[in-house]
Structure formats: C-alpha cells, structure tokens
Amino acid sequence: MRFTPEKPSLYGMNPEELADFIEPGGFPAFRAKQITDWLYRKRVAGWEEMSNLPKDLNEWLRERSCLSPNSVLMVRKASDITEKLLLQGEDQSLVETVLIRYPQRGVGTDSSRKTICVSSQVGCAYGCKFCASGLAGWKRDLTAAEIISQFIHVARMEEERDRDRPENRVPLDNIVFMGMGEPLANYDNVIRAIRTLNAEWGLHFGARRITLSTSGLVPQIRKLAEEPIQFRLALSLHGATNEVRQQIMPINKRYPLEELIPAVAAFSEKHGRMLTLEFILIEDVNDSFEQARKLAEIAGSLHAHVNIIPYNTVEGLPWKRPNIKRQTAFANILRQARISHTVRKEKGHDIEAACGQLRLQVERERA
Numbered sequence: 001m002r003f004t005p006e007k008p009s010l011y012g013m014n015p016e017e018l019a020d021f022i023e024p025g026g027f028p029a030f031r032a033k034q035i036t037d038w039l040y041r042k043r044v045a046g047w048e049e050m051s052n053l054p055k056d057l058n059e060w061l062r063e064r065s066c067l068s069p070n071s072v073l074m075v076r077k078a079s080d081i082t083e084k085l086l087l088q089g090e091d092q093s094l095v096e097t098v099l100i101r102y103p104q105r106g107v108g109t110d111s112s113r114k115t116i117c118v119s120s121q122v123g124c125a126y127g128c129k130f131c132a133s134g135l136a137g138w139k140r141d142l143t144a145a146e147i148i149s150q151f152i153h154v155a156r157m158e159e160e161r162d163r164d165r166p167e168n169r170v171p172l173d174n175i176v177f178m179g180m181g182e183p184l185a186n187y188d189n190v191i192r193a194i195r196t197l198n199a200e201w202g203l204h205f206g207a208r209r210i211t212l213s214t215s216g217l218v219p220q221i222r223k224l225a226e227e228p229i230q231f232r233l234a235l236s237l238h239g240a241t242n243e244v245r246q247q248i249m250p251i252n253k254r255y256p257l258e259e260l261i262p263a264v265a266a267f268s269e270k271h272g273r274m275l276t277l278e279f280i281l282i283e284d285v286n287d288s289f290e291q292a293r294k295l296a297e298i299a300g301s302l303h304a305h306v307n308i309i310p311y312n313t314v315e316g317l318p319w320k321r322p323n324i325k326r327q328t329a330f331a332n333i334l335r336q337a338r339i340s341h342t343v344r345k346e347k348g349h350d351i352e353a354a355c356g357q358l359r360l361q362v363e364r365e366r367a
C-alpha cells in the first residue's frame with residue numbers, strides 16, 4: 001500500500017526543501033533555519049511554541065503542513081529497564097518504538113545509557129519464522145517523518161521527565177533500527193531519516209551511535225556501502241549455514257550466504273567499521289556446536305562482533321530459547337575461537353527484540 005499523508009510533515013524536509021516549501025508564500029529562505037531550530041533543537045510539540053516566527057508564516061505553515069505525523073497512543077513500561085511507545089499514524093497504522101535503559105555498573109539509573117529502538121515499516125514482508133513483526137505481513141512503509149518523529153516523541157518524553165538537563169542535549173545515547181520492519185526495504189526514507197538525525201541542522205546525533213539492522217538484502221547493502229554517513233551495520237544472521245538459515249529466514253533463498261557475506265564484507269571495508277552479527281539462539285534450530293563453529297568462522301573472516309540473543313518466545317510461535325548451560329557452551333566455542341561476542345542476559349532486553357508484539361496485540365483487540 002502506498003501511503004500519502006493529507007499534509008506533509010515538516011520533519012521530512014531538509015532546510016533547502018523547507019525553503020522551497022515556504023517560498024510560494026513569499027517567505028525568505030532564512031526562515032527555514034528558524035523552523036529547523038524549533039523542530040530539532042527545541043523539539044516543540046505545538047505551532048504556538050514557535051515564538052520567533054511571524055504570525056503569517058506560522059498560519060501559512062499550519063494550513064499546509066503538520067508537525068508530528070503520528071501521535072502517542074500508549075506508553076507502557078515493559079520491564080524494569082524498557083518502555084514501549086505505541087504510535088498511531090494518520091491512517092490509524094500502529095508502530096512501536098522502544099526505549100531501553102541499560103543500567104551502568106556502579107551508578108544510579110539516572111545515568112543509565114539510553115537506546116531507542118525505532119521501526120521502519122508497519123509490519124514486515126520478510127516473514128522470518130520466529131518474528132512477531134513478520135506475523136501479520138507488511139502493511140506499508142513509514143515515511144521519513146514518521147521515523148524521525150519516533151525519536152522526537154521519546155526525546156521529548158525524557159526531557160519532560162528530566163527538566164534539569166541543558167536545553168539542547170539529546171538525552172539518548174544510541175539509535176538502533178531494530179524495531180518493526182526491514183529498514184533496507186524502505187531504503188530512501190530510512191536514509192533520509194538518518195540524515196536528519198545526524199545533520200547539524202537536524203538532531204545532530206553522532207552517526208556512530210546509529211545502527212541499522214538488516215535481514216540481508218544484498219543489493220541494498222551494496223548500495224549502503226556507498227553512503228557517506230558513517231553509521232553502523234548489524235546483520236541478522238541467525239543461521240551459519242544456508243540449510244539452517246533458510247529454514248527460519250525465507251530471504252536466505254533469494255540471497256544465500258555466499259552472496260550475503262561478501263556484500264557485508266564490502267560494507268565494512270568501505271566504512272572501516274566493525275560489523276555486528278546478530279544470532280538469536282533458538283533451541284534445536286540453530287544452537288548446535290556445529291553452528292557455533294561455522295558462526296565463528298564467518299565472524300572471524302569478517303572481523304565482526306557477535307551478539308548472541310537468547311530467543312524470546314512470541315505468542316503463537318513454537319520456538320524457545322535453549323537453557324543457560326547450552327547458551328554458555330555455544331558462547332564458549334566463540335570464546336575459544338577468540339571471537340568478540342556478547343550474550344544478552346538482562347531480562348529487560350527481551351522487549352527490544354520482541355518489538356512488534358504490542359502492536360499485534362492491539363491490532364487483534366481492535367479486530
């Protein structure tokens with residue numbers, strides 16, 4: 001489905017486009033800079049807050065555009081360290097954004113590191129067998145504005161809670177594109193959103209703190225290697241051989257490992273950044289020692305970091321995570337091969353991966 005909002009959101013426009021947008025109203029280009037300041041530095045929630053804009057420009061903008069393309073329908077504390085926001089678009093579409101507070105050792109929760117997990121599509125077309133987002137299929141792509149506003153809603157929520165912070169400090173540490181959807185299937189909007197997040201005129205968020213996760217769309221990964229912004233890439237591997245991977249990820253039939261691995265290698269070579277391989281551990285599916293050895297080989301050849309994620313059960317799906325002993329034995333094989341790796345332990349992290357479940361639940365209730 002192609003979605004065209006009734007009025008464009010200002011969040012989707014860069015300063016040049018904003019200047020072009022207001023030009024027919026007879027407003028000078030320098031106003032664009034004032035507008036981006038209100039949008040991204042001050043992150044205003046309403047037109048009336050844009051106090052240095054002339055009244056006629058303010059009214060002109062109100063008539064022809066909108067500020068936020070979506071609204072917060074629900075905020076739910078999902079665990080001690082994670083919180084989920086359910087956002088509703090103009091067409092009633094629902095997306096999830098998750099805020100994760102990773103507690104720092106030895107310091108209070110106030111100084112915990114905050115990661116925001118954003119969605120790139122409503123649903124997902126790639127149908128990985130273990131994933132809640134893929135369960136109900138793909139509905140539509142999110143616009144760049146709908147991606148940017150996820151960040152802004154969370155930043156504003158945090159700022160309101162913590163008014164003592166200096167005005168312009170974005171109180172978030174990392175952005176990961178690991179919510180609903182396949183970001184590289186919505187390439188242009190995702191790249192546009194990343195540019196705004198990163199730009200000095202925009203949210204001025206360091207590219208190295210932005211991670212894009214993909215299930216492995218080879219042509220887009222090759223294209224991504226040519227992008228000038230230095231963000232990080234995570235590959236959802238989840239199977240270290242074609243045989244295992246294609247059982248759970250249909251995309252592997254289209255882009256098998258012998259095409260995928262060289263594509264991500266080309267990305268990390270071009271960007272000079274360490275790649276992350278995500279590997280969800282699912283009992284009796286991909287948790288064999290054979291898989292661990294093959295995974296170590298792949299990670300070694302790519303100089304990649306491996307993130308082992310014990311599987312989170314999804315309602316209606318049969319899979320489960322292996323027990324701790326098995327997880328440790330799997331990780332030990334990576335350790336022996338001297339592969340840099342982490343195993344997600346904290347319970348709260350569950351919710352990050354289980355992105356898509358709250359939406360599914362609310363969609364079902366609506367139906």
Ligand code: SAH
Nearest residue numbers: 131178181182213214215236278311312353
């Ligand atoms: N489509 C992209 C990004 C969104 S998914 C991708 O697949 O990479 C973000 C991560 O969460 C992926 O690694 C995905 O495989 C993982 N994930 C999905 N469902 C999960 C579950 N139930 N338990 C643990 N991780 C899950």
Ligand code: SF4
Nearest residue numbers: 124126128131134215
């Ligand atoms: Fe889509 Fe990623 Fe879920 Fe696969 S894991 S269905 S690509 S969101």
